Amino acid sequence: MGRTHDVVERLGLPGLFDVHTHFLPPRVMAKVQAVFDSAGPLIGRPWPIRYRADDDTLVEVLRGLGVRHFSALPYAHKPGMAEFLNDWAAGFAARVPEVLHCGTFFPEPGAAAYVRERLDQGMELVKVHVQVGAFHVTDPLLDEAWGVLAEAGTPVVLHAGSGPVPTEFTGPGPVAELLARHPSLRLVIAHAGAPEYREFLEVAETYDRVGLDTTMAFTDFFDEMGGVYPPELLGRLRDLGLAGKVYLGSDFPNIPYEYDHQVEGLERLGLGEEWLGRVLWHNAAELFGRL
Incomplete structure (x- = not known):
């Protein structure tokens, strides 16, 4: 029995609900892992x-x-790739009952049409990664697709923080501009917005449908990268979690430590067992209706 089981049992939870894990077509996953293995530029x-x-x-x-x-x-990093990934993810979700039906999109003609079609087919969660995709969330080719997602209320896990390496496409400014256009978007800011923790916390506090995931935040590895969460923000993070807007994320399997360490990092924040239970299970279970 590991740490995760101890915490789940103590809190009386059905289990953990992790909104940020990655499963990809084998050849795509091999290429992603090769980037990590080589400590590539991103x-x-x-x-x-x-x-x-x-x-x-x-x-x-x-x-x-x-x-x-x-x-x-x-997540797609070039035109013409998103629908290949969407096909694979739909099949994976159909095969594995625990998996949310996920998808992605890219700034390209027709993005809104295939996003709408995937929603009609039951897509529950979308991933957008501007650092890897090298595009602005405000790209005009994305605007209609954002509108479709806002109207549907479908959550989007958005990696827009500047960690681990900043690019011209990352940071809170473009996300604030996007939300000014589409204030009803349901965004889950990946990695709690690291390293722009304060700015993305403020975005989540400002917009009713914006939250944060915990992916890799609060771990020793992230702290060593200069991503220590500011202690003065923890009270506000607690309030956000109790309001249903902080979700467990891990980045499994591409993490450099045991999965338990993510849960340990959240537990040692000392924000209370109600907060921890909401983050580990209740918030995501309520968001996706998988109770």
């Missing part, structure tokens, strides 16, 4: 991947950790 430091196996094995690892629901989160 990684910035050695990053030894802890979990490396085929999808079936990785699913069993999560089940063994007590993760009852999790995501796939494909």
Whole structure:
């Protein structure tokens, strides 16, 4: 029994609900992991991947950790790729009952049309990664798709913080501009917005449908990268979590430590067992209706 099981049992939770895990077509995952292995320019430091196996094995690892629901989160980095990923993710969700039906989109003609079609097919969660995709969230080719998602209320896990390596496309400014255009978008800011923790916390406080995921935040590895969460913000983070707007995320399997460490990092914040229970299970279970 690991730390995750101890915490789940103590809090009386059904399990963990992780909104930020990655499952990709095998060849795509191999290329992603090669970038981590080489400490590529968007990684910035050695990053030894802890979990490396085929999808079936990785699913069993999560089940063994007590993760009852999790995501796939494909993300496109070039035109013409999103629908290939969406097809694969739909099939993966159909095969693995714990998996949210995920998808992605890219600034290209027709993005709004295929986003609408995927929503009609039951897509529950979308991933957008502006650092890897090298595009602005305010790109005009995305505007109609954002509108479709805002109207549907479908959550979007958005990696827009400048960690681990800033680019011209990252940071809170473009996200604030996007939300000014589409204030009803339901965004989940990945990695709690690291390293712009304060700015993205303020965005989540300002917009009713914006929240944060905990992915890699509060871990020793992130702290060593200069991503220490400002202690003076913890009271506000507690309030946000109790309001249903902070969600467990891990980045499994491409993490350089045991999965338990993410849960330990949240527990040692000392924000209370009600907060911890909401973050580990209740907030996401309510958001996705998987109670």
